[in-house]
Amino acid sequence: MKVNLIENDFKNVExxxxxxxxxxxxxxxxxxxxxxxxxxxxxxxxxxxxxxGRIYVGCENQDYESIAIAIAAAIKKFNDTKFETAKIELNDLDLKALVEGALLGSYEFDEYKSKKKKKKKQELNICNSKLTSEMKEIYEESKIISKAVNKTRDIVNTPPADFYPKIMAKTAKKMAKEAQIECVVHGEEYLKKNSMNAMLSVGRASTHESKLIHLSYKPENAKKKVVLVGKGLTYDSGGLSLKPADYMVTMKSDKSGGSAVIGILSAVAKLNLLVEVHGIIGAVENMIGGDAYKPDDVLKAKNGKTIEVRNTDAEGRLVLADCLCYAQDEIEDIDYIFDFATLTGACVVGVGEYTIGIMGNDTVLKREVVSNSLQSGEYATTLPFNRFLRKTIKSEIADICNIANTRYGGAITAGLFLDNFIYEENKDKWVHWDIAGPAFVEKAWGYNPHGASGAGVRATLQFLKTL
Known part of the structure; x- marks a missing residue:
């Protein structure tokens, strides 16, 4: 689907x-x-x-979300026809919503279909008699953002047989070359040498070597420095604490956090934002085997903290623990640290499958993140830390346990676990994004298709633009 912005009267456009x-x-x-x-x-x-020759689509409000959903519904109907061109008059409609709704709503993942639909060269023309420089800027920006979201969707939707840590690293390198940003990839020897034993242990039983990926966008005269850390579990079997069969389906989506980081970095470079952005991805496959890490193991993370393993399916937080430490050790003068992860089913239970759970230590920062998320078209809400849940992840034999001793508040206790790996000077700069709900949904919703949604990409870009 191609979307054009046309400076012409609606009636004069064929x-x-x-x-x-x-x-x-x-x-x-x-x-x-x-x-x-x-x-x-x-x-x-x-x-x-x-x-x-007309398509009518209902719309209950005039906000971003309503307009984006409306144009996506219209485009889906248009795609089912043999018509090649469609037009809509801009008037007072939200241009950003029209462009992003059309491009995100027309997304399809048919890479593995033996009989693919014949691609039609369909175009949507958004018409206005006079275009301002602001309109042109919104149009170009929205195309870049939509492409980044759809790229993220492609990565998440790709099956684990074709997308393991080495391929995630190759994908990051390819993106970095296209966007002209830096990319460094470290293997397991580096993890061993730098005492990143938590991340190293999670991928130990896999035939695919774990990869630590570091992307860097460094513009001149950057106003702020932001670090984005992504959970890149290319597949999660649960390890020796094996998932039930039904729960293993869709676990290709456990790389959604890392995939979002790749998508965000690709857009940041093209948007030419005056913000230095680093993307750290822990690309790992959690499998079973004779060399698998076990419940009852005690692991030492990069910052020296020891972790009692009571469930090998709580593996994402182990990967993020070392990646967060790496980020703070390697990058100086950080202004913000965001981590993205499909971390807990508890978050989905708590806030539903369409909403991101936002956690951290700074109330104002959390509110800013939620506000920017809602403005971008993504749903988000805060989940509060408290001293009583913090006690539930204490270990009798190590510094901390990788799961809580209670079944309640699981999303928050996972966030509190990660807080142990945020250095004191960065406590109020860090936000944890649990994207387990919206990252991958097995039914279409709004302008999102079945499968990956690209959760976190638009929300983060909106935040970065405000800097």
Whole structure:
């Protein structure tokens, strides 16, 4: 799907089909026809009138999310036709929502279909009689952001047989070359040499070597320095604490955090933001075997803290622990540290499968992250730390345990575990993003398809733009 921004009067632009977003049927030219077919001004209600070359789509509000969902629904209907061009009049509609809704809503992952749909060269023309420089900037920016989200979706959707740590490293290197940013990849010898035993242990039983990936975007005169850390579990069997069969399905999505970091870095470079951004990804495969790490093992992380393992399926936090330490040891004068992970099913239970759980020590920073997330079109909410849950991850034989001694508050106790690997000077600069819910959903929702959504990409880019 190609989206164009056209400086011309809507009536003067030739097109096979016209798209109208309707929030008030009374003012609609084809009101009688639409009423006769039962059309209502409700989200995702679509009417195709091929005899007059029009698509009508309902919309309950005029905010970003409603407009993006509406145009995505219209584009899906348009894609099912043989028409090649469609047009919509900008008027007072949100341009960012139109561009991103169209590009994100038209996404398909058919790489593994033996009979692929024939790709049609369809285009959407967004028309306005006069374009401002601000409109052109929003249009270009929204295309870059949408491409980054869709790239992230592609990575997450790729099956584990074809996407293991070595391939994640290659993907990061390719992106870095295209975006002209730095990329350094470390293997297991580096992990051993630098006492990153938590991350090293998780991938020990896999035939695929674990990789620590470090991406760097360093513009001149950068205003801030931000570190993004991503959980890159290319597959998670649960290890010796083996997942039930049903729970293993979709575990290719456990690399969503690391995939988001790759997507974000690709967009940051193209947006030319005056923010230095580092992306750290722990690319690991958690498997079973004679060399697998075990419940009852005690692991020593990079910062010297010892971890009692009571469940090998709580592996993502072990990988992130060492990656967070690496980031703080290797990068000076950090302003913000964000980590992204499909970390807990508890977060999905707590806030639903469409919302990101935001945790950390600074209330104001957490609110800023949530505010920017909502502004970008992503759902997020804060989950509070407290002293009583902190006690539940204490160990009798080590410094800390990798799971809590209670079944309640699992998302928060996972965040509290990670807090043990944030150095004192960085406590108020760190935010943990649990993206387990929205990162991968097995049904289409809004302008998101079945599968990966690219969770965290738009929200983070929105935050970075404010810096």
């Amino acid at each position: 097109s096979d089909i016209e798209i109208f977003i309707v929030d008030d049927l009374e003012n609609c030219e084809d009101k009688d026809i639409l009423e006769n077919i039962g059309f209502e001004e409700k989200d995702e209600t679509v009417a195709l009138l091929p005899e007059i």
